Amino acid sequence: MKILKVLHPPLKDCYAFKFIGSKEIVFSGDTKYFKPLASFSNETDILVHEALIPEYIDKIVTKTGLNSKLKNHLESSHTTIDEV
Numbered sequence: 001m002k003i004l005k006v007l008h009p010p011l012k013d014c015y016a017f018k019f020i021g022s023k024e025i026v027f028s029g030d031t032k033y034f035k036p037l038a039s040f041s042n043e044t045d046i047l048v049h050e051a052l053i054p055e056y057i058d059k060i061v062t063k064t065g066l067n068s069k070l071k072n073h074l075e076s077s078h079t080t081i082d083e084v
Contacts, residue, residue: 001017001018001019001020002017002018002020002025002039002040003016003017003018004016004017004018004036004037006028006029006031006034006036006037007031007032007034007077008029008030008031008032008077008078009076009077011034012071014029014030014031014039015028016028016029016030016031016040016041018040018044020040023045023046024043024044024045024046025044025045025046025047025048026040026041026044026046026047026048026049027048028041028047028049028050029050029076030050030077030078031049031050031078031079032076032077032078032079033079033083034079040063049066049079049084050078050079051078051079051080051081051083051084052074052078052080052081053080053081054075054078054080054081057068057071057074057075058071061074062073
């Protein structure tokens with residue numbers, strides 16, 4: 001197994017894991033777009049990656065009632081579906 005530290009501000013300890021066997025699988029938790037993760041997962045068989053659909057941010061914010069604090073967090077700390 002290989003490990004890559006990824007970015008998910010304000011958290012400091014976030015990681016992606018590459019499992020190597022008959023197939024290579026990369027599993028990443030929440031992270032903003034992070035170019036080293038693209039290289040880390042290049043040519044793997046499977047990438048499991050959280051992705052944010054930007055058009056739903058306002059709907060999520062409204063539903064939770066957390067306003068601009070949540071919106072700012074989602075936009076600055078998560079990877080969009082297009083970036084994945």
